[in-house]
Amino acid sequence: MRTAKDFFAPLAVGAPAPLREIPARPSRAIHFFDPGNEKMAAKVPAMVGTVDVLLGNLEDAVKAENKEKSRLGLVKIGQEVDFGPTQFWTRINSLDSPWVLDDLTTLVPAIGDKLDVIMVPKVQGAEDIHYIDRLLAQLEAKAGITKPIQVHAILETARGVANIEEICAASPRMQGLSLGPADLAADRRMKTTRVGGGHPGYLVRQDPTDGDIEGLRTTYQQDLWHYTIARMVDACAMHGIYPYYGPFGDIKDVVACEDQFRNAFLLGCVGAWSLHPVQIKIANKVFSPSVEDVKHARRVIAAMGDGTGAVMLDGKMEDDASVKQCKVMVALADELAA
Ligand code: GLV
Numbered sequence: 001m002r003t004a005k006d007f008f009a010p011l012a013v014g015a016p017a018p019l020r021e022i023p024a025r026p027s028r029a030i031h032f033f034d035p036g037n038e039k040m041a042a043k044v045p046a047m048v049g050t051v052d053v054l055l056g057n058l059e060d061a062v063k064a065e066n067k068e069k070s071r072l073g074l075v076k077i078g079q080e081v082d083f084g085p086t087q088f089w090t091r092i093n094s095l096d097s098p099w100v101l102d103d104l105t106t107l108v109p110a111i112g113d114k115l116d117v118i119m120v121p122k123v124q125g126a127e128d129i130h131y132i133d134r135l136l137a138q139l140e141a142k143a144g145i146t147k148p149i150q151v152h153a154i155l156e157t158a159r160g161v162a163n164i165e166e167i168c169a170a171s172p173r174m175q176g177l178s179l180g181p182a183d184l185a186a187d188r189r190m191k192t193t194r195v196g197g198g199h200p201g202y203l204v205r206q207d208p209t210d211g212d213i214e215g216l217r218t219t220y221q222q223d224l225w226h227y228t229i230a231r232m233v234d235a236c237a238m239h240g241i242y243p244y245y246g247p248f249g250d251i252k253d254v255v256a257c258e259d260q261f262r263n264a265f266l267l268g269c270v271g272a273w274s275l276h277p278v279q280i281k282i283a284n285k286v287f288s289p290s291v292e293d294v295k296h297a298r299r300v301i302a303a304m305g306d307g308t309g310a311v312m313l314d315g316k317m318e319d320d321a322s323v324k325q326c327k328v329m330v331a332l333a334d335e336l337a338a
């Protein structure tokens with residue numbers, strides 16, 4: 001079975017060996033639902049097989065008075081639904097909330113054998129992962145659960161970003177990291193008021209002096225999240241875990257959503273969150289390499305023979321390093337086709 005280590009191997013030359021072997025299962029769209037919302041919960045069985053990950057959300061977006069209802073709704077879904085090829089995840093409440101202990105002590109004995117990954121919000125440092133790791137080990141042992149539940153941390157505080165390396169390395173349970181742009185923006189005191197994506201005011205302007213053409217002052221919107229995504233991708237590659245873009249709140253703006261997801265994909269992310277079924281389609285498309293790209297990658301690999309030296313293909317120089325990049329593309333295509 002391919003693992004995260006295989007996925008990153010072509011990128012990890014010279015890096016320390018990844019810490020663990022995580023089975024590589026596609027997770028292009030992590031689709032969020034509120035298990036306490038009857039309408040949403042009723043749709044879950046029919047979504048199995050249509051999306052890589054179904055995540056029952058217990059944290060933000062669930063009102064305080066509904067926390068217990070959502071938690072119990074998740075238990076019911078976990079007990080009743082056969083998830084087949086779809087992964088079953090949850091996002092628990094944050095460690096500084098009054099709900100998280102009940103989340104874990106309720107969920108693990110009841111559906112710990114079904115849960116693939118627990119997403120932990122607002123992770124600040126390794127100590128948060130150590131706490132979760134210990135608690136899960138105790139609850140799993142008590143419940144006789146033999147397959148360790150994996151842990152996914154959301155990067156949504158400046159301290160979390162500063163401690164990114166130690167968070168990735170904090171436990172063999174670590175499966176991946178997601179960017180949490182909304183909370184991170186607030187924590188950093190950025191001047192955004194939206195959930196992920198760009199901002200029309202964050203741009204570069206072309207130098208207007210070129211050619212003296214009146215009114216020629218082209219602007220380009222910049223990716224507000226480039227720095228954090230790049231940092232997250234490096235840390236995940238080094239530690240053999242998976243990086244994800246998080247939520248995109250403007251459901252109607254499918255173009256900007258696709259652009260944001262694609263930027264994340266091109267930088268190395270393997271998936272993103274979906275807040276509406278329309279975003280599942282976008283993520284599945286964006287986080288799967290295109291047929292043309294895979295065809296080209298296979299052509300480069302074939303042309304390079306034993307992988308050493310260099311060849312000219314369509315006027316471009318290809319060498320060992322291009323083969324490594326092409327193998328990333330082909331490995332992902334094979335993994336998604338499996
Ligand atoms: C997600 O939880 C975010 O804060 O963006």
Ligand code: MG
Nearest residue numbers: 060156180183
């Ligand atoms: Mg958040």
